[in-house]
Amino acid sequence: MSKTAYSDLVAAQKAFFLTGATTHEINGRPFRNNALIDIRDAIKKYEPRLIEALEQDLGKPEYEAFTTELLPVYQELDEVFRKGGGWLKGKKLLPSKLTAHGSSRIQYDPKGCVLIIAPWNYPVQLTLLPLISAILAGNTCVVKPSEMAPKTAAVLAEMINTTFEENYVHVVLGGPDVAKALTAEPFDHIFFTGSPAVGKQVMLAAAEHLASVTLELGGKCPCIVTGRANIYRAAKAIAWGKMLNAGQTCIAPDYVLVAEEQKEAFMSSLAFAFREMYGENPIESKDLVRIVNREHFDRINAYIAPHRGTSSVFFGGQVDEANLKIAPTILTNVDLKEPVMQEEVFGPVITVLTFDKVSNAVRFVNARPTPLAAYLFSAGGDTDSMVTRKLRCGGMCINDTITHTLHPGLPFGGAGMSGMGRYHGEAGFLEFSNQRAIFRCVGQPNQLRCPPYSDEKLRKLRQTLKM
Numbered sequence: 374m375s376k377t378a379y380s381d382l383v384a385a386q387k388a389f390f391l392t393g394a395t396t397h398e399i400n401g402r403p404f405r406n407n408a409l410i411d412i413r414d415a416i417k418k419y420e421p422r423l424i425e426a427l428e429q430d431l432g433k434p435e436y437e438a439f440t441t442e443l444l445p446v447y448q449e450l451d452e453v454f455r456k457g458g459g460w461l462k463g464k465k466l467l468p469s470k471l472t473a474h475g476s477s478r479i480q481y482d483p484k485g486c487v488l489i490i491a492p493w494n495y496p497v498q499l500t501l502l503p504l505i506s507a508i509l510a511g512n513t514c515v516v517k518p519s520e521m522a523p524k525t526a527a528v529l530a531e532m533i534n535t536t537f538e539e540n541y542v543h544v545v546l547g548g549p550d551v552a553k554a555l556t557a558e559p560f561d562h563i564f565f566t567g568s569p570a571v572g573k574q575v576m577l578a579a580a581e582h583l584a585s586v587t588l589e590l591g592g593k594c595p596c597i598v599t600g601r602a603n604i605y606r607a608a609k610a611i612a613w614g615k616m617l618n619a620g621q622t623c624i625a626p627d628y629v630l631v632a633e634e635q636k637e638a639f640m641s642s643l644a645f646a647f648r649e650m651y652g653e654n655p656i657e658s659k660d661l662v663r664i665v666n667r668e669h670f671d672r673i674n675a676y677i678a679p680h681r682g683t684s685s686v687f688f689g690g691q692v693d694e695a696n697l698k699i700a701p702t703i704l705t706n707v708d709l710k711e712p713v714m715q716e717e718v719f720g721p722v723i724t725v726l727t728f729d730k731v732s733n734a735v736r737f738v739n740a741r742p743t744p745l746a747a748y749l750f751s752a753g754g755d756t757d758s759m760v761t762r763k764l765r766c767g768g769m770c771i772n773d774t775i776t777h778t779l780h781p782g783l784p785f786g787g788a789g790m791s792g793m794g795r796y797h798g799e800a801g802f803l804e805f806s807n808q809r810a811i812f813r814c815v816g817q818p819n820q821l822r823c824p825p826y827s828d829e830k831l832r833k834l835r836q837t838l839k840m
Contacts, residue, residue, distance in 0.1 A: 483511030485561030506801025587794030614774025673720035
């Protein structure tokens with residue numbers, strides 16, 4: 374598509390939005406509810422092709438493709454069908470002392486025409502979840518899947534573009550040049566999932582039109598394993614969370630801070646957990662997802678290369694260049710200035726560090742850019758309270774990893790360098806809505822508010838408000 378075609382597409386969607394059709398009822402049923410039924414039916418129809426495309430693009434086993442890509446989408450739709458009608462009704466508020474002569478409520482209006490830019494690592498889930506929220510809120514949508522998962526993007530485009538009219542929801546395919554051209558258009562909201570570097574460019578482009586943005590970014594997600602934690606359970610949970618999609622997950626555990634006295638036991642348990650899941654030679658496992666492309670393979674391999682043949686590689690380190698696979702790898706005794714401790718790994722490499730006191734582990738994390746997620750393993754009590762209160766992160770999971778993203782009622786999103794805005798469930802509906810304040814006067818306003826002013830009026834006003 375040309376730049377003119379993008380402009381025409383956005384203009385058509387804005388015109389359709391202004392008709393009010395996206396929030397109206399047709400034959401007694403909400404337009405948006407019908408749209409969500411249509412997308413649910415389309416996903417079920419295209420499920421085999423989506424799973425096949427995920428295997429072709431990322432080497433995802435069918436089980437992992439279904440559980441990490443499609444199951445969250447089905448769960449989100451279930452939540453929306455069960456509770457979405459209540460969210461649409463808005464919220465009534467009790468009167469305040471100054472508004473006792475009327476009624477107050479919050480009405481949720483759609484933002485308008487929105488742009489969703491999805492990433493390659495979970496190309497189905499991270500395209501459809503925000504789209505579901507945007508449709509429920511009553512918006513029109515332009516969607517750009519990632520060009521780095523081309524087979525999946527093509528199936529998504531066919532599925533969505535044959536389900537909806539172009540002036541309502543439409544998928545546009547292409548690379549960074551297309552994303553740049555789209556973000557230059559006057560969208561009312563942009564939802565972007567990806568790296569902080571590109572997130573900054575998106576935010577800059579949105580500023581030209583004063584469009585609101587949701588940025589779902591990433592960061593180095595830490596695990597804190599205290600001295601009283603169940604070491605094996607912690608290691609198994611971290612190993613699972615780390616190796617989903619071969620570590621190509623924005624909330625994957627990136628590094629571990631473990632109590633000094635538990636370091637050896639933890640690393641042995643982590644290595645055991647990797648073997649349990651992928652066998653004695655993980656690089657040959659059919660369940661090990663491959664790295665998306667050669668560029669990312671070389672980037673991740675470069676974290677390991679300086680340490681091969683040294684005691685810093687506690688486990689793993691093997692690579693299969695022909696199939697772009699990297700075995701789960703445990704590094705230790707690395708310099709904090711090395712790239713592996715400065716950059717988001719986004720791959721199957723995890724670094725183990727130690728701490729003396731939990732409070733110092735929290736300080737270590739807080740001294741760095743705010744992560745999208747953090748994981749605490751402890752026996753509960755005051756430690757949990759202190760860490761959840763003081764550690765800065767987008768979301769937290771205690772004694773497990775990843776699971777806080779699986780409940781559709783829990784808002785998901787980052788803070789600081791890991792992003793802004795929230796979605797999933799009601800949070801997603803709110804993210805794509807404008808909250809409009811509505812006050813209806815039904816009684817006589819307090820005449821103390823009107824001139825001429827006097828000391829007596831001020832005294833009575835203070836008395837009324839008990840100030």
